[in-house]
Amino acid sequence: MAGGSRAVKAEKELEVVTLMTRLYCRKKHKCKDGLCPACEELLQYVKMRRSKCPWGDEKPFCSNCPIHCYKRDMRERIKAVMRFSGPRMILYHPIVAVRHLRETLRQKKRIESEAKKNV
Template sequence: MPKQMDKHNNGPKIQKEMETVAQMIKIYCRRKHHHHELCGQCQDLKQYAHKRLGLCPFGEDKGACSNCSIHCYQPQYRTAIKKVMRYSGPWM
């Protein structure tokens, strides 16, 4: 059963997922956008992903976002993060 949405998740599982998504976005931006630091678009995506993870109603009990019944990402961010994960996944 989901937790209340007003609480910010910061448990070890959420922190690990935040680190993983940040690393994937960093790989994508370096290789696709040719930036050493995150470009504005990738920085925005990273902040959005961290916000969504922090507010996930399942908290530490969450599964993979791709298997989630809620899909809390806005469509443009969902498309962007899928592209990043498809590209960066093999490099991880």
């Protein structure tokens, strides 16, 4: 994978998390413009953890990752955002949702095939 496409992948991942966090905040916290302080803190934490990911450019989605590098409270908060926003993304951002789902399934298949090779 070329360096440019890696940067694009990271940007797309952050775009998805940002959209999901905004949707969550708008619906749960009734924020119409921007994010509430708690959701802004969570999004900044996600961006910081992404920049320090030990997988680097080969990073899987966090849900597919064997390492849990988030602090417990932040992991619970982002899970709540994902659980709430994930199903709703198809209504609010259908193209992004389908693209993300497709990539998630590809990663899971890749992980499974690598595990079978190592057995």
